[in-house]
Amino acid sequence: MDNCPGCGAMAPVHDTHGVSYTYKGQHTTIPGVAAYHCASCGDVRLDPAAVHRYDELVARFHRKVDAALVDPAYLRAVRKKLRLDHDEADEVFGTDHFERYEAGKAQPHPSTVALVKLLDRHPELLAEVRGV
The missing domain is CATH 1.10.260.40 (lambda repressor-like DNA-binding domains)
Incomplete structure (x- = not known):
């Protein structure tokens, strides 16, 4: 990726680290996310190969939060x-x-x-x- 799709800054950095995530007021960090990270605007674009793993970890967190919430x-x-x-x-x-x-x-x-x-x-x- 040559430029950040969010702000146009040059050369977002490809790195693997945790990404903060919030659902229904509960916070977590999704670990080991491979993505392009823009130092200028903070935009994160997942690697195509990382999308499935990220989606599964987010879904698991949703299930955990939903199980703890009760009407x-x-x-x-x-x-x-x-x-x-x-x-x-x-x-x-x-x-x-x-x-x-x-x-x-x-x-x-x-x-x-x-x-x-x-x-x-x-x-x-x-x-x-x-x-x-």
Whole structure:
């Protein structure tokens, strides 16, 4: 590549390094991206051979972020299904923030989401989780 397609600067540098990426407010660095990097404008153009790998790593990050996010209405529905008030939900799920999760003001830790999903599918395990 002779000139940067973004700004026209001479000779973008071909290099391999991490590229910052953001999805739904979550940040990561996609490692080892082979691309042309323009020092003048910061433009990055992937090598054709790197596109598939980059797309796969981005898709994997999307799946990870999406798995950690949960709809507040779902949390409320599961809590009610289990017949828990907010204090009991905090005790069961090991948090002090369940009411904030339901209000959409905070996102629960992925382990909390996993436990909510497990108890949604198997409410009979609630007593065991409580240690009763």
